[in-house]
Amino acid sequence: MTDWTSLRKDFPILHQQVHGKPLVYFDNAATSQKPRSVIDALVHYYERDNANVHRGIHELSNRATNAFEAARTRSAKFINAKSADEIIFTRGTTEGINLVAATWGAKNLKAGDVILLTELEHHSNLVPWQMLAQKTGAKITYIPVTGDDGVLDLSKLDSLLTPQVKMFSMVHISNSMGVVNPVEELCARARKLGIVTLVDGAQSAGHLPVDVQAIGCDFFAFSGHKICGPTGIGVLWGRQEILETMPPYQGGGEMILSVGYHKTEFKHAPHRFEAGTPDISGPIGLHAAMDYLDAIGRANIWQHDQELANYAAEKLSALKNIRIFGPKKNRAGLVSFLLKDVHAHDVVTLANQGGVALRGGHHCTQPLMHKLGVESTARASFYFYNTKAEVDVFIEVIKEIQKFFAA
Amino acid sequence: MFDDINDLYQQVILDHCKHPRNFHEMPQCSCSAQGFNPLCGDNLKLFLTLDGDVIKDASFTGSGCCISKASASLLTDNVKGKTKAEAEKTFEQVRDMITTGTVNGDVGKLAVFAGVYKYPARVKCAILAWHALIGALRGEAAPVSTENEQT
Secondary structure, three states: OOOHHHHHHHOHHHOOEEOOEEOEEOEOOOOOOOOHHHHHHHHHHHHHHOOOOOOOOOHHHHHHHHHHHHHHHHHHHHOOOOOHHHEEEEOOHHHHHHHHHHHHHHHHOOOOOEEEEEOOOOHHHOHHHHHHHHHHOOEEEEEOEOOOOOOEOHHHHHHHOOOOEEEEEEEOEOOOOOOEOOHHHHHHHHHHOOOEEEEEOOOOOOOOOOOHHHHOOOEEEEEOHHHOOOOOOEEEEEOHHHHOOOOOOOOOOOOEEEEOOOOEEEOOOOHHHOOOOOOOHHHHHHHHHHHHHHHHOHHHHHHHHHHHHHHHHHHHHOOOOEEEEOOOOOOOOEEEEEEOOEOHHHHHHHHHHOOEEOEEEOOOOHHHHHHHOOOOEEEEEOOOOOOHHHHHHHHHHHHHHHHHHOO | OOHHHOOOOOHHHHHHHHOOOOEOOOOOOOEEEEEEEOOOOEEEEEEEEEEOOEEEEEEEEEEOOHHHHHHHHHHHHHHOOOEHHHHHHHHHHHHHHHHHOOOOOOOHHHHHHHHHHHOHHHHHHHHHHHHHHHHHHOOOOOOEEOOOOOO
16 A cells, blocks of 8 residues: 655755745646656766767766666667667657658658648647647547537547558547546557558556557657656657658767768667757656656556545536536546636636646647637646645635636 | 635726627727737737827727736726826836836826736736737837747
8 A cells, every 4th residue: 555645755846835824836748757766766867977978988977978878778668669679769759759750751741742640639639639730741630528528539439540640649648637537548559551550659658557558559658757756858669660661850979970071870760860969867866756656656646536526526516606617427637627708827826825736728739629619727746746635725725716707 | 715816816807807898809900919928829900099199099809818808908098088198107107017016106087006916827817908008109010029028
């Protein structure tokens, strides 16, 4: 039995007051907080081991290189990749998806081809494909959502999986709705038709056990900062057979075998996709974060996330004049909602006065908000260091906000 | 619980956001402009009827947060009867006040926005309608946005 409250001691940032009230941090879908072990790993690296990686012969460069590559091996284990060579370090989920669009996409897509997405997608899994479609003449189609519950209407899938579909990119867990998509099933259906698949794991990687081989996708992208790691580091996993066929992403040092004035030979994956001096401290911090999460256990974390989200959704449902988004069943660790006649930004501004950190806005899912007929929602998103007592504080704050704006 | 936030949500602001004045379309207007805040989706349209150089009537439609709605509502009340040049001067005063808290001269009821500068995330909400006003007066065709507003 995990003592969730005692885990809070590992997070220095949680122990402070905001506007005279204990901080309740419910903006975890935007970014997570960092445990002491991650902060220490960064400090240790900069105090003891900092040097440029690869090619170095001196002691510090060896240490830095070893720590950097150990993080790659750790990342492979984190998502059950076959090999560390399938792990490309990126700045985050956004760059991972852009990398696939810019390399695999530019090589394989042509006019008339179709990119299949879902209406749930974050802008990071929309805009790179729109840019690619504009360049190549490919088209984009979408699996529709059914309504406020954010669940995909999979009855439309057969008619959308046309022979023209070359790429099917989907979000694992929706950041604005808290829907968990059946990615195993979706990837299996795509694979039968020879369609390449990408799963956006920004909201899932640190919250539930992820096995990319079991999911059966071709690419999986996630961010370090949402899973207790530093900002500016992320992972793109790609199936080795596909990575080997892809042209480089950016050109520069680190990614070459030999360079002449007119011709260059490139390294194999993953180094082909990592030009220039990489973020070195990032993977090292990420390694510590992955160790930290897996010591708790992501199945365990998922259960705690869901308990908090269900508890919060249930308490919010008991209020009047509230519209709650997201699925009735299997809700991920977040709740989006709207108070009648109170804009989400007013909710968030007032909640902040109560020490509660929420997010209000379109959550980088503008087309989805538009489809649901709203401009924005307020969102509470949870992680393992949050508690039911904090949800109770949040609910009281929401009640006070309703009173404040009552006519 | 929210006692110390009354400098942002003053009674006048709450009143105007719950009961916005001049909140309607104006089919026969002389000019109009759309204001859009990409950060939060605040979206409003401002309508002006001019008689020569004088603003005879002003109204707005759209949706947004309490601050942006109250700001638009108070703006429409404020600019009626002003000349274009007077309205532009008021815009300058309001912009200074909202971004820095400094009130230069008499801004009347608009002084309720003097506390907004303490909430940097909300400056764009308060100033949106005023950018739309300038857009309408200067006949700018493209929707105005607060994207580049210094906060």
